[in-house]
Amino acid sequence: MSEVVTLERQGAVAVITVNNPPVNALGVAVRDGLQKSFSAAEADAEVKAIVLVCEGNTFIAGADIKEFGKPPQSPSLPEVVNGIEAGSKPSIAVIHGTALGGGLEVALSCHYRIARKDAKVGLPEVKLGLLPGAGGTQRLPRVVGVEKALDMIVSGNPIAATEAEQLGVVDELFEGELLAAGLAFAEKLIAEGKGPRRTGERTDKLEGVDNAALVAAKRAEIEKKTPGLFSPQRCVSAVEASFTLPLEEGLKRERELFGECLVSPQRAALVHAFFTERQASKVDGLPKDTPVRDIKSAGVIGGGTMGVGIAMCFANAGIPVKILEISEEARDKAIQRARDTYGMSVKRGSLTEAALEKRMLLISGITDYADLSDVDVVVEAVFEEMGVKQKVFEALDAHCKPGAILASNTSSLDLNQIARFTKRPEDVVGLHFFSPANVMRLLEVVRGEKTSDEVLATAMAIGKKLKKVAVPVGVCDGFVGNRMVFQYGREAEFLLEEGATPEQVDAALRKFGMAMGPFAMRDLSGLDIGLAIRTRQRQTLPAEYKLPTILDKMAEAGMLGQKTGKGFYVYEKGSRTPLPNPELPAILQAASKEQGMERRELSDEYIIERTMYALINEGAKILEEGIAQRASDIDVIYINGYGFPAHQGGPMFYADAIGLDRVYARICEFHEQHGAWWKPAPLLEKLAKEGRKFADL
Ligand code: 3HC
Numbered sequence: 235m236s237e238v239v240t241l242e243r244q245g246a247v248a249v250i251t252v253n254n255p256p257v258n259a260l261g262v263a264v265r266d267g268l269q270k271s272f273s274a275a276e277a278d279a280e281v282k283a284i285v286l287v288c289e290g291n292t293f294i295a296g297a298d299i300k301e302f303g304k305p306p307q308s309p310s311l312p313e314v315v316n317g318i319e320a321g322s323k324p325s326i327a328v329i330h331g332t333a334l335g336g337g338l339e340v341a342l343s344c345h346y347r348i349a350r351k352d353a354k355v356g357l358p359e360v361k362l363g364l365l366p367g368a369g370g371t372q373r374l375p376r377v378v379g380v381e382k383a384l385d386m387i388v389s390g391n392p393i394a395a396t397e398a399e400q401l402g403v404v405d406e407l408f409e410g411e412l413l414a415a416g417l418a419f420a421e422k423l424i425a426e427g428k429g430p431r432r433t434g435e436r437t438d439k440l441e442g443v444d445n446a447a448l449v450a451a452k453r454a455e456i457e458k459k460t461p462g463l464f465s466p467q468r469c470v471s472a473v474e475a476s477f478t479l480p481l482e483e484g485l486k487r488e489r490e491l492f493g494e495c496l497v498s499p500q501r502a503a504l505v506h507a508f509f510t511e512r513q514a515s516k517v518d519g520l521p522k523d524t525p526v527r528d529i530k531s532a533g534v535i536g537g538g539t540m541g542v543g544i545a546m547c548f549a550n551a552g553i554p555v556k557i558l559e560i561s562e563e564a565r566d567k568a569i570q571r572a573r574d575t576y577g578m579s580v581k582r583g584s585l586t587e588a589a590l591e592k593r594m595l596l597i598s599g600i601t602d603y604a605d606l607s608d609v610d611v612v613v614e615a616v617f618e619e620m621g622v623k624q625k626v627f628e629a630l631d632a633h634c635k636p637g638a639i640l641a642s643n644t645s646s647l648d649l650n651q652i653a654r655f656t657k658r659p660e661d662v663v664g665l666h667f668f669s670p671a672n673v674m675r676l677l678e679v680v681r682g683e684k685t686s687d688e689v690l691a692t693a694m695a696i697g698k699k700l701k702k703v704a705v706p707v708g709v710c711d712g713f714v715g716n717r718m719v720f721q722y723g724r725e726a727e728f729l730l731e732e733g734a735t736p737e738q739v740d741a742a743l744r745k746f747g748m749a750m751g752p753f754a755m756r757d758l759s760g761l762d763i764g765l766a767i768r769t770r771q772r773q774t775l776p777a778e779y780k781l782p783t784i785l786d787k788m789a790e791a792g793m794l795g796q797k798t799g800k801g802f803y804v805y806e807k808g809s810r811t812p813l814p815n816p817e818l819p820a821i822l823q824a825a826s827k828e829q830g831m832e833r834r835e836l837s838d839e840y841i842i843e844r845t846m847y848a849l850i851n852e853g854a855k856i857l858e859e860g861i862a863q864r865a866s867d868i869d870v871i872y873i874n875g876y877g878f879p880a881h882q883g884g885p886m887f888y889a890d891a892i893g894l895d896r897v898y899a900r901i902c903e904f905h906e907q908h909g910a911w912w913k914p915a916p917l918l919e920k921l922a923k924e925g926r927k928f929a930d931l
């Protein structure tokens with residue numbers, strides 16, 4: 235018998251236990267162990283019922299994602315679950331933590347299911363570019379009906395145990411010990427003489443409903459929301475088979491569709507995104523036993539756009555936080571802003587009034603640094619001016635207790651210089667949140683030249699506590715994300731000078747999968763930010779680095795984006811819907827003329843190459859300089875902070891998929907045509923010539 239799955243008898247009940255840390259994934263050893271244990275229990279005449287339970291923090295969290303793309307090994311999961319369902323003795327899955335994907339499919343093949351009250355269940359395969367491939371698309375509709383099954387399978391979002399009970403996915407909820415609950419339920423079944431209850435034999439939930447109409451509506455919704463994704467429509471086709479085909483054929487159809495998804499490039503990219511997000515939290519060279527400081531309280535300096543959002547992150551994690559502002563008026567405004575932002579969540583229904591009040595109790599406003607003498611971490615988010623930062627860090631150094639972490643949210647200033655304003659540069663670190671800080675998952679953790687290992691490890695741990703995707707980066711202008719996005723934005727503007735329109739560029743990049751086009755994004759954040767960077771660069775950059783002039787012309791005409799109602803698009807009062815700006819063509823014409831450029835038609839493919847290859851080339855420079863520790867960390871930053879489509883895997887994965895030789899050759903052409911900005915990164919050149927990938931580094 236496999237050691238990751240054990241079988242023992244407790245009276246008339248066979249107890250099968252899975253113990254495959256960290257998440258009891260269904261690798262080949264677990265599948266084999268389950269199959270053998272269920273068969274042995276079936277063969278044992280003394281056994282009257284079978285309980286399936288898991289060790290550790292969770293029930294089975296799904297197939298072993300590491301096995302995807304490798305040759306299949308027997309027994310397959312469908313074989314295992316079909317065998318469990320066919321059993322003649324009632325089987326009970328005892329769910330705690332999360333029963334996800336293949337884990338829920340195993341549970342659905344058991345004849346009964348009970349769940350601990352805090353558990354969750356779901357079929358998240360679509361998030362990995364897949365569909366449930368072990369009967370989930372056939373059995374879930376038989377339990378909850380086609381409409382709910384489509385919702386769960388196409389969204390991939392899990393549901394709470396309470397909802398699962400209401401829907402009949404689980405029969406009973408329990409609190410406390412797993413095995414005791416499982417045994418009690420089994421004894422009850424035996425006493426009541428209840429036998430197997432096979433989900434696959436049910437048809438009641440499939441009847442009396444216009445399932446075809448539900449399928450058509452879901453298809454239309456997907457076409458509108460995520461037209462470029464491969465697996466969602468296939469999820470629908472698989473669910474469709476649950477009511478158009480008998481079980482066995484439906485399972486066969488599901489398997490075919492699963493196979494199509496398994497070999498799709500999107501599946502590879504999404505699995506890359508899953509693992510690299512987890513890998514990013516591991517800092518190379520940081521000893522595993524590095525101590526992590528306890529963080530029980532926090533301070534935030536500056537209660538503006540970022541400061542309030544950052545304070546909310548701490549409150550959301552249950553950590554009391556004080557916001558320090560320059561005046562009582564500014565302090566009160568910041569507190570009100572936090573309340574208003576939570577209020578919007580209450581209006582949307584994602585937060586209760588009681589939760590709002592609980593979080594607001596954790597946020598307080600102050601104006602005196604002396605009130606920060608007891609906090610464990612302070613995040614500075616004041617104006618982006620070195621002089622202001624200096625005053626703040628000197629005050630923090632004077633008032634904060636020894637061992638407090640002093641963090642800056644600066645997006646472009648030199649963190650090493652900021653650290654030198656204190657007598658404890660080893661305690662200074664960058665915590666670069668993204669706007670809106672309470673929503674965006676990305677957190678760049680900036681390691682200064684003096685930041686200690688302990689402070690870096692604690693900063694990463696703070697990221698995890700705040701439920702952020704924390705990625706370590708080094709000090710340079712713009713760190714990783716903004717340094718790269720600058721290249722991307724500039725090329726997008728050059729495309730306008732060459733002949734494209736904002737509508738065309740945005741549409742091409744949205745089709746590629748970006749959450750937003752660069753110009754709609756510019757309008758949202760305000761053109762003045764980009765303009766300030768441009769102005770600074772004009773003073774410092776060597777002459778061969780040309781810069782587009784469109785932003786300057788637009789600013790002169792008062793077009794600063796949504797805040798002035800006019801930018802690359804126009805916005806009707808109170809609306810965020812971009813409409814064509816009738817004054818823009820004249821500005822574009824003038825800019826083209828000034829550059830001596832004949833405006834021409836540009837293809838979508840060209841637009842994608844110019845913008846994406848600019849990201850990739852800069853990413854290669856960043857890697858070479860050691861600002862990012864791995865190519866995949868750059869992917870994580872782009873997916874979580876810049877709306878880069880996860881199904882393209884991130885810019886560096888995308889480059890590997892195209893082939894670095896092709897990317898390099900095209901960048902050389904751009905270098906010739908468009909000059910200095912396009913000087914190929916030496917690392918890219920080297921990898922391309924050696925036939926290697928970023929992933930090989
Ligand atoms: N296979 C292999 N490894 C997995 C895994 C899986 N299904 N799920 C998680 N892991 C690994 C992670 O990579 C991580 O490894 P690391 O420590 O080496 O970095 C470790 O388990 C812990 O994972 P998290 O850091 O994510 O732990 P959390 O406690 O935050 O979250 C979780 C736990 C909710 C289970 C989360 O890991 C998760 O969502 N996992 C994926 C679940 C999933 O997508 N299941 C469906 C798989 S596809 C499938 O089942 C196909 C079937 O239909 C045939």
Ligand code: NAI
Pocket residue numbers: 535536537538539540541558559560564614615616617618619622625626643644645646666667668669
């Ligand atoms: P903001 O202008 O909205 O807020 C700054 C706040 O700091 C104001 O409320 C101001 O009263 C307060 N303040 C100024 N001097 C202070 C002092 N000496 N003591 C206490 N409070 C003081 O600015 P925003 O956008 O929140 O930016 C803050 C920092 O975050 C900057 O360093 C910026 O570069 C960085 N950042 C901004 C992002 C954005 O998208 N806005 C994204 C990531 C980082």
